[in-house]
Structures are given as C-alpha cells and as structure tokens.
Amino acid sequence: MGPGPNGHRSLADQLRSWPDERLQRLLAARPDLATPAPHDFGQLASRAAVRNSIARTLDGLTRGELSVLDALVVAGQTTESELISILSADPAYVAAAVARLMDLALAWESPEGLRALTGVADSMLGGGEAGVSGLRPRSAGRRDLVELEPVIAALPVEARALLDHVVASGGTAKPGTARIGLQPENTETPAELLIAHRLLLPGGSLQPGLLMAPGEVGLVLRGGRTTTTPIDEPPPLAAEARSPRLAQGAAVGAATDVVRRTETLLEWWGVRPAAALRTTGLGVRELKATATYLQVSDAVAALLVEVATEAGLLGTRADSDGNPVWVPTEQFDLWRELPTAEKWSVLARAWLTSARLPSLVGERGPDQKQWNALTPELSASGMPEAKAMALAALAELPEGHGLAAGTGLPSLVARVAWERPRRPRTRPDLVAWAITEAAVIGVTGADVLAPFGRVLVAGDDPAPALASVLPPPVDHVLIQADLTAVAPGPLEPDLARRLNQVADIESHGAATVYRFTPDSVRRGLDVGWTAAELHAFLLAASRTPVPQPLSYLIDDVVRSFGRLRVGVASSFIRSEDEAALAGLIGDPRAVGLGLQRIAPTVLVSNVPIDVLLPRLRDLGVAPVVEGPDGVVRVGAAEPLRARSPRTRDAADPARAAARQSTHVVTAVRSLREGDEEARNRPASASAPGGGVLSALREAIERRGVVLIGFTDNQGVVSERAVAPLAVEGGRLTARDQDADADDPDAERTYAVHRISRVVPVG
Known part of the structure; x- marks a missing residue:
C-alpha cells in the first residue's frame, strides 16, 4: 500500500473499484450513506465526507483504531510501513486497523500514499484541539x-x-x-x-x-512515535473465580423470579389497572403499591414495569371513566402460555435492546422534578450499546469467572471507555446500571455471565439453553402446621397462579415458601373462591395433610367475610350484625367516611363505593358488594386488556437485520446503475442528486483545482479557478488561484446553491 500505480485519483474511484460485497459492508456499517440510496459513487464519496457522518463513524471506533487514524492525520499522507514506524503497536494490529479504516471510507489510497478522508481531521480535532495523541497534523512543508x-x-x-x-x-x-x-x-x-x-x-x-x-x-x-504508550492493549478486566454452581443457581433463580413477578404484576393490573399520569408515566404511589405487592424494592419494580412495556406486554387504554390506565396487552395472554424459558427469552431480549433508564426512577432531573417510571423522556440512546458492550466484556472472561469485588466494575468501565472513547460522559453510570439490571433479569449470577446469558449476548435464542438448566416444574406443595406451604421447585403455571391468589410469597430460592394469612385468604374470597373450593384446592395441591390450623383460619375468614354489604347511596353499608355497625361508627379511623345510621342494620356514606371498599378493608373488615337486587357480587372481574403494540425492529433483531440487508443490496444496485449513467454526463455539476457537492468534495480529496461557474448577488454569471478547501453548512471555502499567495483575501467563500458547474482543471 502506498504511492504508485495502485493509488486512486479520488475516494469515488476507490469505491467504484470495490466489489459489491465490500460496498455492502460499508453501507451496513455506515447506514446514513445509504439513506436515501445514492445516485452514483461521486455522491457516495461526498456523503462519506460530511462531518456529521464522519463523527458518527468515529464514535464506533476503539481507542486503538482512533490512535491509528490520528497518526494518519498527523502524518498527512504516508505508507502503511511508515505508519507502523510511528505507532507504538504490533504491526499486525496497525494493518488490521488500517484495513478497517479503509473499509469504513475514513481513509483511502491516493497515488501519493495512504490518506485520511478530508473532514476526519476537523472531526477528531474538535475545532482546533489536539487529537487522540495530542499532536497536530504535520506542516505543509513536511519537514524531515x-x-x-x-x-x-x-x-x-x-x-x-x-x-x-x-x-x-x-x-x-x-x-x-x-x-x-x-x-x-x-x-x-x-x-x-x-x-x-x-x-x-x-x-x-x-x-x-x-x-x-x-x-x-x-x-x-516523542522519539518518532505519536504516543508514548502502546495503543493496542485494552485495559484488563479485574476478575476472580466463582463457584459455577453458585453463579448458575443465582442466575436461574433470578430468571425464574423475573418471569413469575412479571406475570403476577400483569395479572394484578388486569383486574386492578394502574392509573397513568398525564405524561403516560406511572405515579410514585402506584409504583410503591406495585413494589409492595411484588415484595421488591421500588427500583426492581420500576425495572419490571419498564421491561414488560418494552416486551409489548403492557400498554395504556382508557378505563370506564375515560381515564388512562396501565393494563396488560393482548400479547400478554399469549406470552403467559409459553414455557418459562421462552417467557424469559422475550423479557431478556426486550431488556437488552431497550434504551430505557429505570435506574433513574425516583431521582430528580435537571428541572428538579422527580423521574417517574414509564415517562417517555426517561431513555438514553447509548444504553443498548452500554449493555451489549458490558456483557460482551464479561463474555471474554473464562468460564466461572466474574468481576472482582470492588475493582471489577471500575475495570469494566475502563474497558468500555477504551472500546468507545468518544461516547458520552454518562458511560460509567450506564455501565453500572447495565450490570445491576443484568443481575436482576438473570443474565448474570454473582457477576458471572450465565451460560444462557452468553447465548443472549451472541444474538441467539437463549430459551433452549435456559430450559436445559431449569428444574422440571412440580405439581404439588408441602403444607406445614405453621400456615406455610413449601414448593419444592418451580410450580406449574396454573398451580402457581392459583396459589398466588390465596397465599403470600414469604421467601424465594430453590424452594419457594408461601404463607397463608387472613388477608391472603380474604383476597381469594374477593376474586370468587368459596370455602369449599379453597379446602378442595389445598387438599388436592398438598402432598401432606392439610393442617387443622389452616382449616380453622379459612373457616374463620369465611364467617366474617361478607358481614358488611356495601351499595350505592352514594354508598350504603348493611349488616345483620348491629354490633358490628355500631363498632364501625364508633371507630375514630372511620370519621372521614361520612357514615350515618339510618336503620339498625343500615349505614349510608357520602363516599363513593370505589373509595369506601378499600377504606373499609384497611380498617380490618371484609365487606362484599351487594347489587340493587340484594345479591352479593363476588367473583373475578373481567381482566382489562390494551391493544398489543406493533413489534419494533429493535425488539426483533432478525427482522431489523433482514430489512437493513435488503436496503443495502438495493442501494448498491442503484449505485452501479447510477454510475453507468454518470459516465455519460459531463464532469460539470448538472447531475441530479447533488453533483456540485460531489464534484467539489472530490476536488478537495485530490487537492485539485476546479473551474466553478457561479452567480453573484447582482445575478451576473462568471467563472473562477479555485482550489476547494472545505464544504460545510452550504458554503464552499476555496483559495482563488488568480490571487497572490500572500494575499490575505486569497481564501474566499461561495454559496454552494449559487454554483452552477464544476469542471476539473488539468
């Protein structure tokens, strides 16, 4: 590689010489070049030199690759062997980096040698500041x-x-x-x-x-080098060995936990929708109620809610009063019928590609307002990349190794910073959040990437890998005399769903412990269970005899259940137990209910029934709703559903990849066809699709002189020979070839839209 007959007159010529496969790789790596499809190679080269496009491409380079490009900028134009001589790196690394830079059209091979694309220097120097190495480009004289x-x-x-x-x-x-x-x-x-x-x-x-x-x-x-330290050595990760059995058990436990809690949450919101804010977010009170119901922290509750939404399982709709509420989508009914491993796969994939920031829920933004879960603004475009890169770094560790305590996370941040040095300053937070969330989701266990997590990071379906390590579901529990039931493994979905209605989860692990309480039994009665059904269910579900204390507990709750009957007066309370009504009126906690006794067995309230019911339950009584015909309304409410959202390409990598591949192939075909047409056009800039810009940028790349025809402010058309220097913001900066070399006005600017033709000179 270097000066000689192998060089190309311009970047457009070099791109024209590439095979279709290499062009497709370029357009896939720099998708902005293909949207819309360029008309010819001149326009493609022109787009590649646009500052915003260059900056986006630089954002995807490692510190080592940026250092190689920076050395190329400092050298001006050189050969690969000369470039190797000024870099502190292995020659093979430099050669690979140069090949990648050329594949990205950030560098090209001119007849005088290897050169960085025009515009790269400005994008790297940031308006005059030093680049990665701290050195500036060599002077025009290139002193030896x-x-x-x-x-x-x-x-x-x-x-x-x-x-x-x-x-x-x-x-x-x-x-x-x-x-x-x-x-x-x-x-x-x-x-x-x-x-x-x-x-x-x-x-x-x-x-x-x-x-x-x-x-x-x-x-x-610096002794002939651009940097004083090696550029090809990424920072090592601080890691330590962990018990594979412990790490995998933690990951599997977290994965099954996420699935179970997500299902529990959505079933709850299906019959008791969560009110949505005007911004469509979730209020603080609703989040805390969710955390309490799921027996998790607010942070974990926010993560579960956000992931369920990203997976298309949660959406908004209007309730009976027209107010927006959060409810499960129609997709949830299909999801909950899947095996546990497939359920987790849906959630994990949604989390991995999500730009949401649930870790910020509860914090305050720049305006000092508190961030709410599901608020549209609570996202960052760099979050998916931070997750992918953090997990990819963990995948490099040997099996059974995870981040070292204390030093592991800082070393991971340093590694990601080396991989993407131009990314935002929030990177340490994004990486830390990614690792924390990965542990909750079950991608990692004890800071070790789980085997099924490795499959997820590789872009494949992790469900089979997770299914192979999940214990088989069990169809029974062991009820004990202390009013608890032990599930000796993951329960079958239907059994788990029914048990959650009448018992609270006390602890998780290899064996889940459920506890029966008066409140949990009353919760089952509220959704339609009868005493006979409860006794029959427990008898069938338990491999041990149902202890007498549990039978007594159920019977006691049933006897008190429905003692009070609530109706609309705004609401009324009726009971055959006059003493119970008297005790309720005398309770100081019931002062705000506006109770008034209108008969020995009837009270009325000025509080609406939907407010009165939960307030009475808070007082420790167990009312039921009585209809206008006097019949008690007990039973499970029809669950609400929102319409399933359209699947996003980000949540379906296969669909996104297929669509992008088709677009790239079409763009390359358009390039070949347009280039054939361009050969029959003059080199002037009359071609459609920005021929002026293409011709000017080509002249900048080859450092040539062109004859431009332009219209001045008086409408006079004239021609001038200039050496184009830069095109930015719709204006051409060029040196007038007729001006004296020392003339301070030799550099002039021209509005590109006033230039009618561009013809190369010489």
Whole structure:
C-alpha cells in the first residue's frame, strides 16, 4: 500500500473499484450513506465526507483504531510501513486497523500514499484541539524528522522546556509579545527562537491568533512515535473465580423470579389497572403499591414495569371513566402460555435492546422534578450499546469467572471507555446500571455471565439453553402446621397462579415458601373462591395433610367475610350484625367516611363505593358488594386488556437485520446503475442528486483545482479557478488561484446553491 500505480485519483474511484460485497459492508456499517440510496459513487464519496457522518463513524471506533487514524492525520499522507514506524503497536494490529479504516471510507489510497478522508481531521480535532495523541497534523512543508532532530537538540534549556510544554498542552500557545519573522540570531526570547526555527507556526484560519506546534515536532519530542504508550492493549478486566454452581443457581433463580413477578404484576393490573399520569408515566404511589405487592424494592419494580412495556406486554387504554390506565396487552395472554424459558427469552431480549433508564426512577432531573417510571423522556440512546458492550466484556472472561469485588466494575468501565472513547460522559453510570439490571433479569449470577446469558449476548435464542438448566416444574406443595406451604421447585403455571391468589410469597430460592394469612385468604374470597373450593384446592395441591390450623383460619375468614354489604347511596353499608355497625361508627379511623345510621342494620356514606371498599378493608373488615337486587357480587372481574403494540425492529433483531440487508443490496444496485449513467454526463455539476457537492468534495480529496461557474448577488454569471478547501453548512471555502499567495483575501467563500458547474482543471 502506498504511492504508485495502485493509488486512486479520488475516494469515488476507490469505491467504484470495490466489489459489491465490500460496498455492502460499508453501507451496513455506515447506514446514513445509504439513506436515501445514492445516485452514483461521486455522491457516495461526498456523503462519506460530511462531518456529521464522519463523527458518527468515529464514535464506533476503539481507542486503538482512533490512535491509528490520528497518526494518519498527523502524518498527512504516508505508507502503511511508515505508519507502523510511528505507532507504538504490533504491526499486525496497525494493518488490521488500517484495513478497517479503509473499509469504513475514513481513509483511502491516493497515488501519493495512504490518506485520511478530508473532514476526519476537523472531526477528531474538535475545532482546533489536539487529537487522540495530542499532536497536530504535520506542516505543509513536511519537514524531515532527521532534519529537525539536531535543531531541537540544540535548543537552549528554556526554549526546549517551552516547546515540551506547548506539545504536552495540546500543541497551541498564545504568541504574546513574541515577534514573528526574525532570524534565529536576532531573537531575544525562547518563544521567538522557536518561531524563527519554525518549531511554532501561525495557526492560520484554523486557530487565528495562536501558534501551533506541527506534528513533526511532536514526533521528534516523542522519539518518532505519536504516543508514548502502546495503543493496542485494552485495559484488563479485574476478575476472580466463582463457584459455577453458585453463579448458575443465582442466575436461574433470578430468571425464574423475573418471569413469575412479571406475570403476577400483569395479572394484578388486569383486574386492578394502574392509573397513568398525564405524561403516560406511572405515579410514585402506584409504583410503591406495585413494589409492595411484588415484595421488591421500588427500583426492581420500576425495572419490571419498564421491561414488560418494552416486551409489548403492557400498554395504556382508557378505563370506564375515560381515564388512562396501565393494563396488560393482548400479547400478554399469549406470552403467559409459553414455557418459562421462552417467557424469559422475550423479557431478556426486550431488556437488552431497550434504551430505557429505570435506574433513574425516583431521582430528580435537571428541572428538579422527580423521574417517574414509564415517562417517555426517561431513555438514553447509548444504553443498548452500554449493555451489549458490558456483557460482551464479561463474555471474554473464562468460564466461572466474574468481576472482582470492588475493582471489577471500575475495570469494566475502563474497558468500555477504551472500546468507545468518544461516547458520552454518562458511560460509567450506564455501565453500572447495565450490570445491576443484568443481575436482576438473570443474565448474570454473582457477576458471572450465565451460560444462557452468553447465548443472549451472541444474538441467539437463549430459551433452549435456559430450559436445559431449569428444574422440571412440580405439581404439588408441602403444607406445614405453621400456615406455610413449601414448593419444592418451580410450580406449574396454573398451580402457581392459583396459589398466588390465596397465599403470600414469604421467601424465594430453590424452594419457594408461601404463607397463608387472613388477608391472603380474604383476597381469594374477593376474586370468587368459596370455602369449599379453597379446602378442595389445598387438599388436592398438598402432598401432606392439610393442617387443622389452616382449616380453622379459612373457616374463620369465611364467617366474617361478607358481614358488611356495601351499595350505592352514594354508598350504603348493611349488616345483620348491629354490633358490628355500631363498632364501625364508633371507630375514630372511620370519621372521614361520612357514615350515618339510618336503620339498625343500615349505614349510608357520602363516599363513593370505589373509595369506601378499600377504606373499609384497611380498617380490618371484609365487606362484599351487594347489587340493587340484594345479591352479593363476588367473583373475578373481567381482566382489562390494551391493544398489543406493533413489534419494533429493535425488539426483533432478525427482522431489523433482514430489512437493513435488503436496503443495502438495493442501494448498491442503484449505485452501479447510477454510475453507468454518470459516465455519460459531463464532469460539470448538472447531475441530479447533488453533483456540485460531489464534484467539489472530490476536488478537495485530490487537492485539485476546479473551474466553478457561479452567480453573484447582482445575478451576473462568471467563472473562477479555485482550489476547494472545505464544504460545510452550504458554503464552499476555496483559495482563488488568480490571487497572490500572500494575499490575505486569497481564501474566499461561495454559496454552494449559487454554483452552477464544476469542471476539473488539468
């Protein structure tokens, strides 16, 4: 690779020479180049040089790859062997990095040598600041390093110290009172001496009013290298060995837990919808109620709610009063019939591709307002990448190894920072949240990537891998005399669902412990269980005899259940037990209910029935609803459902990949057809699809001169020979070839829309 007959006249020519497969890889890696499909290779090369497109592509490079590109910018144009000589890296790494940069059209092979694409320097330097290495591009004269070494070696101590400081500080300095244009023997200060030896040069249009140390000076100071440390060594992860059995057990337990709790939550919200905020978010009170119901922290409850929504299992609809509420979608009914492993696969995939930030729920934003779960603004585009990269780093660890306690997470943050050094400052938080959430979801256990988690990270379906390590479901429990029931393994879905209606989960693990309480039994009666059905269910579900205390508990709750009957008056309370009504009126906690006795067995209230019922239950009584005909209304309410959302491409990687592949193939075909048509057009810029920009950017790449035809403000059409320097913001910056070299007005700007034709000169 290098100067000679193998070079190309322009980037467009190089792209034109590529086979279709390589073009497809380019468009897949830089999808903005293919939308809409470019008309010809000139337009493709023009798009590749747009600053925003370059910046997006740079964001996907590692620190090592950026260092190679930075060295190419510093060198200006060079050969691969020369590039290897100025980099602290293994030659094979540099060669691979150069190949990737060329595949991304960030570098191309000109007849004079390997060059960075025009615009890369500005995107990397960030408006004049130093790049990855801290060095600036070499000067236009490209002074030889051998020539500079004795000059720098002979500098006085003060001048050498000043030069070292300027290079270490990014390569710029203010001239102050230093005079410019002196011979070395006439200088009086260290700065003037450096300027006289051209070790500091005027910043020009890039940095007006400043002095800059050219790249070759920095190379000499660093012994001919752009960096003083190796660029091809990513930071190691701090890891330690863990018990494989313990790690896998923790991951499996978390995975089954997430599935069970998600199902429990959505079934609950199907009959008792959660009110949605005006912003469609979930209120603090609703989140806390959810956390209490699921027996988890607010943070875990927020994560479960967010993941269920991302998986398409949760949505909004209007309730009977027209208010928006959160309820399960129609998709939930299909999901809950799946095996546990497949249920988890749906949730895990949704989590992995989600940009949501449930870890911020409860925190305050810049406006000091508290973040709510399901708020649309609570997301970050970098979150999916942070998850993928953090888990990919864990996948590199040997089997049975996880992040070391204390130092593991900082080392993971450093690794991800090396992989994507241009990403936002919030990266440490994103990585930390990703690891925390992965443990809750069950992708990891004890900070070790689970076997089925590795399958997930690889992009395959993790359900078979998880199913192979899940214990078989059991169809029974062991009821004990202390009013608990032990499930010796994961229960069959129907048994677990029914048991959750009449018992509370006390502890999780290999064996789940359920506890029967008056409240849990009353909850079963509220949804339609009868005493006979409860006794029969427990007798059939338990492998041990039903203890007498549990039978007594059920009978006691049944006797008190329905003692009070609530109706609409706004509401009324009726009971044959006059003492119970008297006790209720005398209860100081019932003052706010507006109770009034209108008969020995009837009370009325000015509180609506939907408020009165839960308030009475809070007081420890167990009312039931009585209809207008006097019949008690007990039974399970018809669950509410929202319409299932359309499947997002992000949640279906296979669909997204297929769509992108088809688009790329179509774009390449369009390129070939458009290029054939372009061969029959003149090199002027009359071609559709931005021929002016394509011709100008091609001239910039080959550093050529063009004849432009443009219309001035008076409508006069004229021609001028110029050397294009940059195209940005709809304006061309070019050097007038007819102006004197020292003319400060030699660089001029032209509105691109006023340029009618561009013809190469020579």
